[in-house]
Amino acid sequence: MSSNESNLADRLGHYVVLTDAERAALGALESEERQVRRGATLLEEGKASRELFIVRKGWLQSSVLLGNGGRQIMRISLPGDVLGLSALAFDEAPETVKALTDATVCPFDREQVTGLINSHPRLTALLLALTLAERTVLADRLASVGRTPARARIAWLLCDIFARLRIANPDHDAVHVPLTQEEIGDATGLTAVHVNRMMRGLADDGIIERRGSVVRLLAEDRLFDEANFTNRLDIATSWLPRAG
Amino acid sequence: MSSNESNLADRLGHYVVLTDAERAALGALESEERQVRRGATLLEEGKASRELFIVRKGWLQSSVLLGNGGRQIMRISLPGDVLGLSALAFDEAPETVKALTDATVCPFDREQVTGLINSHPRLTALLLALTLAERTVLADRLASVGRTPARARIAWLLCDIFARLRIANPDHDAVHVPLTQEEIGDATGLTAVHVNRMMRGLADDGIIERRGSVVRLLAEDRLFDEANFTNRLDIATSWLPRAG
DNA sequence: CGCACCTTTGAATGAGATCAAAGATGGTGG
DNA sequence: CCACCATCTTTGATCTCATTCAAAGGTGCG
Known part of the structure; x- marks a missing residue:
């Protein structure tokens, strides 16, 4: 246990x-x-x-x-x-x-x-900071969904997932993503059909590679660029209380 | 000062x-x-x-x-x-x-x-709870922008503003909203032109009344309904630390 | 191996964007 | 106090990105 x-x-x-x-x-x-x-x-x-x-x-x-x-x-x-x-x-x-x-x-x-x-x-302060970082990611996601075209939204979602997986596994660039296209659509505000077409586009352009549900990142920089993605994983610590 | x-x-x-x-x-x-x-x-x-x-x-x-x-x-x-x-x-x-x-x-x-x-x-716990409530409102906004049509998004924004103003001013139902239609569009993921048409629609249907930038709520229940709005202003307090 | 679920592709439709231009409004300086 | 100019609102016409509808392949699991 x-x-x-x-x-x-x-x-x-x-x-x-x-x-x-x-x-x-x-x-x-x-x-x-x-x-x-x-x-x-x-x-x-x-x-x-x-x-x-x-x-x-x-x-x-x-x-x-x-x-x-x-x-x-x-x-x-x-x-x-x-x-x-x-x-x-x-x-x-x-x-x-x-x-x-x-x-x-x-x-x-x-x-x-x-x-x-x-x-x-x-620890309380860290928890607060983590929550604020999460809120900021949610804001980024809102900007993505509210103000960017379909392809950029998909790109953003992939960036978000890959960026977070990288923490635990800095080397891996091929990942089994257990999301159906319908779910990707529900995350990005699109229909499953359109998700399919956009993913195909990203693959055709050599930005990602797909094998079943395994996605490999071929051109991380281009993906980040299309997505307008900002990594929010580092947080400020200088203001934290002393340990105790 | x-x-x-x-x-x-x-x-x-x-x-x-x-x-x-x-x-x-x-x-x-x-x-x-x-x-x-x-x-x-x-x-x-x-x-x-x-x-x-x-x-x-x-x-x-x-x-x-x-x-x-x-x-x-x-x-x-x-x-x-x-x-x-x-x-x-x-x-x-x-x-x-x-x-x-x-x-x-x-x-x-x-x-x-x-x-x-x-x-x-x-107070720290309250600050954390308030931040979490704000995050939840942001999530609601994301659902509105990602998954509802233009008219419902505008309705949601109005609900959000009115609900919060009500705290300080429970009686007022006519409010000077200092937002241009372009800004309302930037909040809802729409163009200014489309915002204009939707607001007109809400007014034509007798849900709101507009005089310049003053908006009056005529049918709050219908607005909440169209917006699928949930009020997030009450927060749970039973778990808070004792005062001290 | 068969069925449920998922992916892929095509064709038609539609909600919202874009482009354009005419009113309204209000703040500022003369 | 009024006239002017910038900014905002409103409306119409057209266009496009994404949805919807439909149906044919895949995939994996029981």
Whole structure:
């Protein structure tokens, strides 16, 4: 069940050198493990939930349903991500979270966050900064969907995914992307049919290569360029409280 | 210069009963006032900035510029809002902030946030919750722009503005909206021309009334309905740390 | 190996963009 | 106080990018 590793601690460790106490506090959030089957729903829009999660393994998606049957995918979550943070603002989940692959998550409840805030100011500040970075990525995504043509939106989504995967795996440039074209459409505000044509275009132009659901990046610079992508993975740390 | 009122304290006071110490800490953030002319830029995308602001008076907008000349407006800021929080995650502003009307803001720097986090866990938790609520609103906006037709997007924007104005002014239903149709377009991912046609449609259908830039809400329920709007202004407080 | 789901391609349609030009509005300086 | 000019709004005509509809291949899993 519990491993003495912590995905979240590893991630935060990129930004600051964690104290043992901090590492222990983060590890406590990952003391419980839950297996999730591909397709299973972890959180449902509108349903009560005070649970949060840290992703240990697998891919998940957060989405909302529109009145007209449409669906918007807000974010793809990867290992090391925190999920369901909005439980800290709302008693009812604003988004549905579904597993795209078999996944392992570590659930904890919001009272554990209360404890963290009370005793670890620096971790709290990091959590806030991470949340703000995520908000900024969401803003970038909005700009992409609101103000760029179909091809650039697809490019942006690929950049987002690749940039994040690179952290854990700097070498890999071929990735199994467990998203159907319909889902890519729901993330970019397009129809599956149009997604298909645009992906074909990117492949024809030698920017990506596709084999089934495996995507290989052939011309990262051109993709970033078409997407107008900004990497938001580095965060400012100079203002953080002293460790303690 | 300094007034002994705090917009932010008033706002947070809606959610919890603040202690004197908490009220004082928040007041300190608003000890300095700065006047901003309509059209003036407070923060510029890409430029260094460690300043944050609390809005005291006036309307402002946050936007990003796209490579192709397009612009996406992310958020309209009103009195009581915190602006420039992303300075806590990035040394360079990800968004440009511009005053839509003459405005008064209270600047403070991010080291003051450090102090707040060190000594006021409950305020820190509230700040986190507020940020998460804002992120959720951004997600709602993304769903609106990505997955609904032009008319519904305009409706959503109006709902967002009216819902927030209602807090300070529950009675008013006619509001001077200092946005050009071009700006409404930049917020909704539409052209000014199409915004014009959609607004006319909403007026023709008796949902709103327009006199110059003053908009009156005639059928709030129908507007909310068309927009698929969810009010995100209430936040959960049961998990917050005890005051102290 | 058969069925459900996904991808691919073609053709027709449509929502919103683009282009163009005529009113309205309001702030500024004379 | 008024006239002027810049900016914003409104409306029409045309165009285009993406949607919709339809149907033929693939793929993988039970």
